[in-house]
Amino acid sequence: MPFDSYGVLSGTLHRHFRDRPDDQGAWFHVNLEVDAPGGRYRCAVDVDSKQSATGVRWKTLVLAPSVLDPVPSLAPGYHDLSMSSGSGALDYLRHPALADRRGCLLPRNPPAWLRTVVDRWSPPRPWVSGSNLDAAGALEPMLVPGRPILVFGEPFAHHGPGMHNIHQNQGDPYGSRWWDDNGIWQDGATLTRRPDGWYDVFLSRFSSQLDPTDDDGHPVAPPT
Template sequence: MTIKGYGVLKGVAVDGKGERDRSTPHYQIRMIGEENTEYRIAVNVMSSSNESEVLYLVDEQYDASSITILPTMSNGFTHINKNNRDIALDYIRGDLFDPSKMVPLPHDISGPDNDLNDKLQNYIGRAIKEEATIYVYGSEWGPEKNRPDKIFDFEPGRGVHNVHMNQGNEGRWKVDNGPWQDGGILIQFKDKWVAIFLAFLSQSWCTDDKGHPTEVCDHTQTKLAVSTGR
């Protein structure tokens, strides 16, 4: 099995806010895609089971030399399949970054710029000010007919979730495993590209061709925790 509706949303952000008082908090982004179509991006900032922190890595000088297709695409959500897999993300097979550099960060710590909500707000806030183009990888939901968005109230509700690694899961989330379907955020600022990658401590960095966990390979590609929480 794989996640449904995998693809990439291209557009600009117009609002962003963190959540700290929900049982499954997210950092929420309001984006505009094609023809003023609105989307809500729900970015996990905590495991729903409270057993697995979110790992994050931000590359503030991301090498975008190989990114040639995304800037030519129209705004809106583009589904990704075997015919256009060259624009997909895969944290393991794509060699996008060193996974050992990912760090866990709680979603709610008092004080400025010291939790995951704060980190995301820094980059999304700058993107809003600069009207920077954002590419969000994940799975699409909606449109939800006759139902406004529960966070930003636009109608119909629609958006993107699973904005994180989508392989190496066990337990209830194993059905979401698959190669070349990882989530993430790329921001095209005027002077540089910034990449934001997210995963869960419970996910394995050794997966087979279906995205399922395999035997431990080495220390940089191991399960970073025994929890199976999300």
């Protein structure tokens, strides 16, 4: 079943810091401190697994504010979002600004000339794999103190104001501890607004998460 609560925090980035690698639990995070009318929020962005074989993949994008409507016009603070298309919620596989559209544009085994044309019109946006240091290094250049920031995810139930699950939240396989959290239109992300008004975007997902997914966010079994 999807999250009980999902939304976006709009505020100003105060600072960021990395977890200490030896005493911060099973997952490394880049922690964001975000100022908003409700106080200073801590937002924990997963950047790798420390105690399992599950790795993290990521990609960075630059997006115009118009493709994120209506979220860029929201007042500072935390806002619940309906987990549906058009609400401002994010879905890595379904949101037209985030989904890798190349798969639907190319037939199987396309000729080289067609691949070149499609790559120019819709450049591939591959997921990158690496260490927690690599992932943190990809995120941190956009974490400029004083920048307006949007953090999508699930609000903390405890530990004070903050956000977690700032990553893909669908596609976890059957039998995993996160199967029950699968859902569509509830993916997390970190976005900071550049001086030109566009947004730097960091998306992350776990290597164990599969796609495509069904309407419940569960992986669709490949045809046999």
